[in-house]
Amino acid sequence: MKIAILGFGTVGKGVYEIVKKANVQTQNLSVSHILVRKNKPRVLKEMTDSIDEIVNDQETDIVVEALGGIEPAHQYILKALEHGKHVITANKAVIAIYLKQFSDAANKHGVKFYFEASVGGGIPWIQGLEKALRIDTVNTISGIFNGTSNFILDQMSRNEESFDEVLAEAQKLGYAEADPSADIDGIDVANKLCISADIAYNINLQDRKKLPIFGIRNITLEDVDFFSQHGYAVKLIGRTHQADNKFDYVVEPTLFAHHSLEANTPDNYNLISLNGETIGKLDFFGQGAGMLPTANAVIQDILDIKEDKDHLKRNFDKKMIYSSEMTKADYLVRANADVGSLLKEYSPTKEGNYYLIHQIPVGKMHQIMQVILKDDDSAFMASLPQDKIKSSDSHLSKQEAVA
Numbered sequence: 059m060k061i062a063i064l065g066f067g068t069v070g071k072g073v074y075e076i077v078k079k080a081n082v083q084t085q086n087l088s089v090s091h092i093l094v095r096k097n098k099p100r101v102l103k104e105m106t107d108s109i110d111e112i113v114n115d116q117e118t119d120i121v122v123e124a125l126g127g128i129e130p131a132h133q134y135i136l137k138a139l140e141h142g143k144h145v146i147t148a149n150k151a152v153i154a155i156y157l158k159q160f161s162d163a164a165n166k167h168g169v170k171f172y173f174e175a176s177v178g179g180g181i182p183w184i185q186g187l188e189k190a191l192r193i194d195t196v197n198t199i200s201g202i203f204n205g206t207s208n209f210i211l212d213q214m215s216r217n218e219e220s221f222d223e224v225l226a227e228a229q230k231l232g233y234a235e236a237d238p239s240a241d242i243d244g245i246d247v248a249n250k251l252c253i254s255a256d257i258a259y260n261i262n263l264q265d266r267k268k269l270p271i272f273g274i275r276n277i278t279l280e281d282v283d284f285f286s287q288h289g290y291a292v293k294l295i296g297r298t299h300q301a302d303n304k305f306d307y308v309v310e311p312t313l314f315a316h317h318s319l320e321a322n323t324p325d326n327y328n329l330i331s332l333n334g335e336t337i338g339k340l341d342f343f344g345q346g347a348g349m350l351p352t353a354n355a356v357i358q359d360i361l362d363i364k365e366d367k368d369h370l371k372r373n374f375d376k377k378m379i380y381s382s383e384m385t386k387a388d389y390l391v392r393a394n395a396d397v398g399s400l401l402k403e404y405s406p407t408k409e410g411n412y413y414l415i416h417q418i419p420v421g422k423m424h425q426i427m428q429v430i431l432k433d434d435d436s437a438f439m440a441s442l443p444q445d446k447i448k449s450s451d452s453h454l455s456k457q458e459a460v461a
């Protein structure tokens with residue numbers, strides 16, 4: 059099979075490297091083209107700057123899109139599908155918006171559109187989710203979906219390195235997005251959660267403007283220490299659950315007890331869980347970012363196409379209602395401004411600059427946080443796992459009540 063790779067950065071190079079290694083599974087694969095920008099030197103004979111040359115090449119079977127971003131990735135994927143090429147992409151930003159359009163185009167032109175690498179890097183998450191859905195309704199999806207933010211939080215807590223230092227390291231290691239604000243502001247998690255929810259619920263969740271998304275941009279070493287003193291590690295989490303034709307959805311920092319699986323997910327690793335009716339809780343763990351793990355997931359899709367393996371078919375046309383009130387949680391909010399009055403309905407208690415708020419609807423907490431940020435743009439918040447905060451030995455239950 060001949061493969062064209064669009065984009066020769068971290069992922070594109072990883073795919074090229076694995077195909078070139080030509081092991082037993084991949085020995086009949088070869089790279090026909092590599093799309094690079096006009097101004098780039100052509101250091102490999104496969105390089106071209108013409109997408110038309112690629113889609114019009116009768117011998118190219120599969121196009122691997124690894125450019126990133128929305129345009130021209132969106133147009134190039136459609137063009138390749140319309141020219142009868144199978145398409146594989148790792149680009150969650152473009153899939154989160156156009157999954158239905160790509161799937162419809164692939165069906166129309168009798169080709170496959172696969173995207174395992176787009177969520178969870180090297181973890182076979184999409185495949186695991188689709189397999190669970192063959193039998194079960196999946197009610198909950200949650201977990202650590204971003205390698206860069208996990209690497210940052212892990213290094214901050216283990217080595218007391220500053221946020222900026224660790225972010226620079228994550229960029230050097232090829233974990234971060236071209237614009238790393240997607241990693242630290244929760245947008246990348248939101249894209250991956252959106253793709254997962256689209257598949258799990260068979261919906262087309264395109265408009266995420268009103269969804270609660272809060273990242274780790276404002277976290278400090280002092281926050282990490284404070285949480286740790288109280289027995290918790292902080293992780294950036296994506297979470298959705300459905301019931302009675304409604305679903306909720308949130309991206310936010312969350313605290314986990316030191317002994318939990320989440321707290322022990324290190325480096326660039328992801329931990330994604332689903333809950334199905336008969337299977338119960340299933341956890342998926344592995345490297346969520348990085349050149350070779352991500353390229354490995356792309357090659358798995360290539361081999362599925364080579365072996366003519368179908369993935370789950372979805373039309374993404376179910377209508378469900380998003381509810382911001384479906385779930386309540388306890389939160390810790392760190393703010394320099396006096397925010398007690400904003401939160402008084404939820405019995406806040408206070409320790410230093412940290413407010414503990416009880417059982418507030420998730421959507422409401424995110425709305426209030428937007429107000430708090432207007433007074434203190436360095437404020438931070440994290441939710442708490444329900445079963446932990448109520449334990450009588452928790453230091454957090456011994457805080458002062460806010461008048």
Ligand SMILES: NC(=O)C1=CN([C@@H]2O[C@H](COP(=O)(O)OP(=O)(O)OC[C@H]3O[C@@H](n4cnc5c(N)ncnc54)[C@H](OP(=O)(O)O)[C@@H]3O)[C@@H](O)[C@H]2O)C=CC1
Binds near residue numbers: 067125127130175
């Ligand atoms: N890195 C990772 O661990 C993972 C990445 N992904 C996804 O994979 C995709 C690629 O990521 P990654 O490889 O890390 O990104 P990189 O920035 O390392 O690579 C992208 C490459 O594509 C090139 N490129 C961008 N636009 C064009 C264009 N119009 N024509 C030709 N070349 C272009 C870039 O060139 P230039 O540098 O000149 O802009 C760059 O060389 C992204 O969607 C990302 O979200 C998914 C899972 C994991």
Ligand SMILES: N[C@@H](CC=O)C(=O)O
Binds near residue numbers: 204206233241348
């Ligand atoms: N920037 C992303 C790359 C993989 O999806 C991450 O850090 O998880």
